[in-house]
Amino acid sequence: MLLLLLILLCGCSRRFARLRRSGDARVQVSMPSRRRTPEPAAAPQGDTTAASGPITFTTEDGRELRLVPAAYDDRLQESVMNLRIEQVTISVNNIRNVAERNGKIDLEFSVTLPRELLDDQWRVELEPVLCTRQDTFSLHRLLFTGERFRRLQRQDMARYDRYLHSIVDSADYFRCFADVAGFESYLHKAAVRRQALLEEKARLDAAAGNTVSGRSRLSDRRVYRRGLRDLRRQAARERRSRLDSVGALGRAAQGHPSDPLAAYLAPHYKPRPVETPGYVRAIRRELSDSSEVQRSRIRRRTVEANIRLLSDLDTAALMLEYYDLRKIERNEERARNKEEVFRRVVRFPELPGTRLDTIVHADRSVTYRYAEQIDAGEHTDRIHLFLRGAVTSVGGRRYELPASDTLTYSVTSMISFIDDAPRYVHRIVRRDAEADARFFFVFPRNGTEVREDLADNRAQLAAVKRLTQALMTDPVFIIDSIALTATSSPEGSWKVNDRLARERSAALKEVLVREFRKMKDSLGIAGSYVLDAGGGVRRIETDNGLPDLPDRVRAGWLAEDWGRLEELVRADSALAADREGILALVRKEVDPDRREWLIRKRFPASYAYMREKLYPQMRAVDFRFSLHRRGMKRDTVWTTVLDSAYLRGVELLKKRRYEEALALLRPYEDRNTALAYMSVGLDRAAARILGREETRRPDDAEVKYMLAVVSARLGDNERAVRSLLRAAELQPRLRFRGNLDPELSALIRRYDLFNDNTVNL
Template sequence: MKMNIFSMSLEKKLPALILVSALILASCSTQRKIDRIQKKSIAALLSLADDKDYSDLPPVGTEPHRDTLKVEAPDGNEVIIMRAVRDENGEMVANDVITASYVVARFRNVAERHGKVDLRFLVTVPASLQDSKWQLRFKPRMYVLGDTLELDPVIITGKEYRRAQLRGYQQYERFLQSIVSDTSRFIRLKELEIFLKRNLPKVYELKTDTTFYSDERFASIYGVTEQEAVEHYTNQFVVNANRKKLARKDKMFAKYVKVPIVKDGLRLDTVLTDINGDFIYEYTQTINTQPKLKKAEIAMSGQIFEEDRQLYRIPVENPLTFYISSLSSFVKDEEKYLTQVIERSVTANSSYWIEFESGKSDVLPELGENAGEISRIKKNIGELLSNKDFDLDSITVSASCSPEGSYEFNRRLSSKRSASVSEFFGKYIKHYRDSVKRDKSFTFNLDDSYSAKEEEVINLRFIPHSIPENWERLEAIVKNDSHLSDIQKSEIAEVMLIDDPDSREQRLKEKNSYSYLREMVYPQLRTVRFDFFLHRKGMVKDTVHTTVLDSAYMRGVEAIKDRDYKTAVTLLRPYHDFNTAIAYCSLDYNQSALEILLELKKDADVNYMLAILYSRLGDESKAVGHYMEACKQNSSYVHRGNLDPEISSLMNKYELNVIEETLNNNLNY
């Protein structure tokens, strides 16, 4: 009997024991696999993607097509080029062997085009790192100019891992469905209906009546509000339970969905349905180039997760290095100069507001703001007199009056004022020169004696000039005055058409704007203008031609170096030279660049750029011809060709490095 009881108990516990045993075995299996990965230092491999494109290879079983090209050499002879290698005897033979697609090198030269660079690399995940219950999370990092940038992660998810994720979402969805959103489901409707039928039959009769009754009217009729009746028959226990569920939404999401499925900010999230070998993903990161950016490094870290537990941190391998080349390296630092015509005579002018007493012409420093204006004039004259490059020849003083008063009176008054100003500042200049002469004309000797030296003093002329009534300035001020209406401006403009100045002034007095003009505008017309006439010291000829550095051209060259190609094209377009062609080529304006280069002397730099352009335009024959000629003129272009995709594609297709080596050897014999 005891045996039967024990057997029955064991039968009940057997499923649980089997489950526990399976979990223990699975855990041990997972740990053994992790230990094996750690012992062998297995990691995801970062490698360079193969740049070669084999999409145009013939189908298997057909006769392979050898890449051949007919090139016209500089001497006029035709050269036939095919993809070839040396045999054991040193002879060149055709080669149609497809090379492996893995690139072992840890660095690559990449070309910047249009201000951008594509960094292509492979993320290879060995089969030994993969497991149906795991999720592999890889985080590439890019190192540029001392900064570290996090790139979009690559997520590789096992089938069972994703199934567990989806199961968690399903459980959470069932939880959400258990939350009641229709509040009428909380009311014990049957009991409420019985209550109404027994106690409030009139209310019960209204259950099919759609007429609206306010809560106040309902209470006045039946002594109880509708809300009170509903609350009485509401199942508060269910309501409270539902509220608790609502409050636990976030907690239940975390319970059921331990690892949410992330969709944003990922480069790849793939689910492996079967593990049948290494997983390879080609990752392309496009970056904008910056000044001084010459290289970028890519490294990658990774983790293995089972559910929300990190099982293992995948070791970081040495980074891949991308050396960035640019067409800006071809820019020539040559200076350009402009021919500049220097005039012996120059002029400078300034306007000042010197106030005069009404109808008077004397310069009074104490009147109004005259002290400040006179100080400004003296400072300006002093700076011109002490200038090391120019001598002051003459000063024209033009005094103007407002239209107030007769024209003849204003003519005489303006003439007197210009003469008065000329006399006033003529005295200042004489005093200034006398003081400078005293300071400079004595030289002390070693024996405490001194000697005097005479300096030639240019006779400075003041030329008085008068403007009786400054109507031109009046018209300009009125046009830009915001206090005058458009109608008033139109009326003043009509008055300005009158020829006689006195009649013009009389007509202005009749306008409602006259008081404003007299008080606010007329004072601005009583000005004194100084025109300073100078000549360059030591210069005899009226004009001298000289050269100055062309700053616009040099800014264009710097713009290419800074990879600001649009600015470079704008600045260099008028020059039509090699640097202009570089700017055009950098923006893919290939025809414009070609037109310039074809007109230039065919040195190594020009031939190489022509090779790039013809390669872009699809003329491989001319591209190869110009490239070979560039290599003959400058052997460094043999290696430079690897940096530019337009040339490297031709080098790979026609084995141009080997051919160049052969041609160079032949030239040495």
């Protein structure tokens, strides 16, 4: 077996050496034969049905042509009339025109490997490379692998897979690297111990429940301490009694030293025991029972603590004590060395970014048809493609193949029909305008007189005068009228509030009329202004005087402004709890007096807050100044400033950044907007705009050509043919352009258009 392997390797080495010496074997890349052109898609529902019969077209010189579908007869070498055509065109050169549609470019080419490049022990790697004017990038690679080479790949991958399977996942560490039996034995013993403690606790609880009331009472610590204190006192009394008896006998012996009997008996004197009272014996008996209870309580607490300890056992921490850390470290080291082992074991890994990886036989050549769709860009108007590759043998030797021939794709797109005409900004400046202001005047209770000495009235009146004077002297606007509306808060009767609002409005008007007359007398400006688009003053004339404001003041009133109150309630967070209920009453109850009464009754706290905080904001006067621009007759002003947004959209369109261009060009609804719609596949929108452009500019050949393309996409073949023929009449060069656009080239072949024997344009 080893000898056979050596023979095979030697044979492969000789072939590989001859391949490197000769350098004649090359990969062939060529343009594929064009596929049959499909029939134009059927028109969507609601569109004009695609024409399948003859089309009648009238030229500008009045000739009427009848166009019928034609087919090319390969045997007769001429076109014949028919209703359908399926033609195959063969490309024999290395240059091809391709169309860009919807921002995409479809590229096709054929790759052929000769027999000299194929061997069972080789792998051929081919990488298509695209070159544009600015960038170079690669497409997905092609791999052609021999059977023995693939077998070697699989063996290497099998070895590496065995290595990977030997690595234990961290989730299985305990199962593989721990003393599972010891861990389970510990848990079993802990469970048995816990059950025994639970049974002992049950016995202790039962014993504690069967104790008599005396024991239960003496189990109290205070009773226990009091009993011990009484026993200590009784023992002290007995000890003092004995000492007193012995001391008296000793003193008697000392007082009669001649009495030998007393001297003899004194050391051996035993006083009579003091009789223990009955209550002391009862305390001793009860304290003996209490001690037993205390010992039982201590034992029960100890048992409960051990049960809690066993119940709260941390198994995760306990598991760490049973791990074999040396095995875990070895496993993690194997995981860290995966990439190094892969490089050492797998000599010929599978390559990423591969379009095709197939096994080939060395007895015949291989041809592969490659199709790829790429995104159109600013520099993709011309694309060059070539192949580079290498041959790798099972021995690890590598031979770089010479580059293949270069294919060139000339990309045609609709951006050649961009309209570069400049567009200028037109600005809409409104002639009329309004200015609103709100002022708060305080009136006497149930009174209508405007007193400047009351509250902040003087400051409010001064603010009205300043605003009015600013508007009167404004160089842009002039005052047409001033409308003031006095409002009151909802407390009290609606009829009274309506009368007060009306009378207060009239009183305030009188004050303002008087002040405005003084103001007009003090001002000495008059003018009429002509403005440019930016609002600047271009000419000043002193023919017009100031408006007579006293005659332009209009007084109005609103008894109770419930709408304003509703806005205030919604915006005030202090009324969040009752807000919905108050608003519901405002919307539901029609009678304003009953509405306020219901709010006061159902929500007394919120009503008090509203009356204190919100009602004063409703006692106001709203001013509305109606204005117009001086010397202005219309709203729209045209400028000579170039529209930068439009120019930016056109530049993006030229760079084939269609989505961004459409976002800028969408409001303009012109030919460039239609072109952006066509480039992103929105053909209906493009057809709508181009139809309007065709009506507005009937002699624009490029608009008609674009309309022909859109109509062909929508399935309206008759309109497409008519628009194409009219465009070719206006600009004869467009008849050649039609062969570059797939939508129109199909119609040109179908109806045999631009045949001088049929149509003489």
